[in-house]
Amino acid sequence: MMPIDAETSLYGIIGHPVRHSLSPIIQNLAFTSYNINAVYLAFEVTELSGAIKGVKALGIKGLSVTIPHKINIMSFLDEIDIMAQKIGAINTVVNRDGYLLGFNTDWLGALLSLKEKTEIKGKRFVILGAGGAARAIAFGLKKEGAEIIIVNRTYEKGCALAKEINAHAFPWEKLPVLAGDVLINTTPIGMWPEIDTSPVDEKVLAKFELVMDTVYRPLKTKLLQMAEKMGCNTIGGLKMLIYQGAEQFRLWTKKEPPVEKMLKVAEKFLEKEN
Incomplete structure (x- = not known):
């Protein structure tokens, strides 16, 4: 990971609970692979409206969204992808200078x-x-x-x-x-x-x-x-997690995600648990 400084972009996952999430491990690996000056953190969020105000105020560039906020976050977004509208749930937010776009990459x-x-x-x-x-x-x-x-x-x-x-x-x-x-x-x-x-x-x-x-x-x-x-x-479920996370990375950065590296780092982490 690149040194964190005043130019570091911030991304993260919001939900409750999220301390167990593998997303920070996966996404930070992806940023490092491209030498992108960015960091991805997990945010325990129970009060969604305040969190979204914080995203805009702090200039957080992108979010992963998990339980219990995938549906409720839709009312806070400026634009929602057609497929996400059909599904009725959001798991990805892209912040374009305060204009929030919602997507679903789970499917x-x-x-x-x-x-x-x-x-x-x-x-x-x-x-x-x-x-x-x-x-x-x-x-x-x-x-x-x-x-x-x-x-x-x-x-x-x-x-x-x-x-x-x-x-x-x-x-x-x-x-x-x-x-x-x-x-x-x-x-x-x-x-x-x-x-x-x-x-x-x-x-x-x-x-x-x-x-x-x-x-x-x-x-x-x-x-x-x-x-x-x-x-x-x-x-197994890990493949779905990696592929949806890879598509999030693509939406945020417009770069091709390093899928195999993301999968390997997640597998290595989970194997340590067993």
Whole structure:
């Protein structure tokens, strides 16, 4: 990292909690790779309106946005990207001299991860969950011509998302009778510290060729371990995190992100935890 001085540009992630975030490690590596005089920090934010005033007043050039602010931040922005409007959530802000633009790169991170392992058009995707990550992934998949099934513990919420994208929704209890090409978990089930839990059992996994988990802590969740034993191809959540972060870097700097370096530094950090 370059020495911090009066010319250093400031970027960061806002949310609550964010102390666990890998984004500072990933983004600071990217800035260093280009010798960009910038630093990326994590900001614990509970009062969003005050934080946005601070962004403008201090000239913070860009933000990553995470839970619980992805939806509420939309009302503070001057312009919102069309895809982000459809998804209804923001995870990236670009500050152009006080004019705040909002984007969502989560959907792109998911699609790039999936395209490494499978075709999307015409394939059947079963998505577990109907929250922010599920929305981003569902809209991205729809854009690519996928067939989508939403399965959520709160059936009404799943139905609402399915209606928006002209998809199908089923209650959680129907999971054992569903089948498809790709299963995607967007729920926090299996996330550290509850690492011995999985959203589905092996009988469900047997009906899919590819299983993706958006959880990246641990690197290989219980769900992915079970899927591998059943002969499924798998995608871990870290790839999605890296790809969405890489697109943020591109939006902020107009430079090609060093994706492989970003992935390696994140993997190295997570391996130390295990």
